[in-house]
Amino acid sequence: MNPLEIERHKLIIEKAKELHTVCFSNDNETVANIIEQSQNVLDAYNKENLMAVDATKIELGKFIGGAKKLIYHNYIGDEVQELNDDINEIMSYGYDWICESHKIYYDEDDFDIDVPNLCNKCSKLYRTIQSRLKELCNRKQKMYSEFKNAVDSTVFSQSTVNKYILYLRQHRPVTFSDNSLIGALKNAIHLEILKEFQNQNQKLIIKHS
């Protein structure tokens, strides 16, 4: 099938869907048939060539979202976890050193800090902790931002995008055996995405390794 025919079927589906919303009820079946016929042609073409010629904007967005999640997890997951652990530790125990007189209690454990009235010692420690928290958050933010820009500027091959979308379209069977095939497929596609990202972003990966 040539690209012109594919575009024609896509256009037919788009226009028929519009028509479906406004047509008379006795024409519903006819319009639905037209949609179904063109969709069947596209589905058969997609299946035969492992393509997703009728990929929607939502599906393309899901690809980018999925790729980002995968890449973050694979390349900066450990670093982010360490930063989160540090942040959590500071948040959990960071203010225990403050003098009791500067704590405003809500209940037994939950308190806020009376910042304007801190003594010199507490005030200094408070500023140190705050700047450490800010530094950790900034580092995390910078890392995410670098990788986000890298993913946005990476040119993923059309074939990989198509396969990811086809994978998304697979029905999710309930039996374990069917799922194990889906799992293997997911891993293989993920590897393809990582390979393409790694090839195009070597400097960034080395920087964070």
Next chain:
Amino acid sequence: MKPVNNKSMIAFLFDQMEKLDKNEIDVQKAREQANLSKQVNNAMKYELDRAKVKMELASHNAIYKDGLDLREIESKNF
């Protein structure tokens, strides 16, 4: 034995899923195919990690004028 790359693996898995849908292969066979594919995926992940380590080594060697190399443990021909 047919050579496999990641793209051909993906095509194979899509094909197996379709066959399973059409009952051309049984659940047992699909499960075994999936298990074998997972092993191939592991080998490919190893290759990806190896490429990353080689990248890191090249960068390290350029900065520190060092000659570190990743040992070829599978260079022997059979």
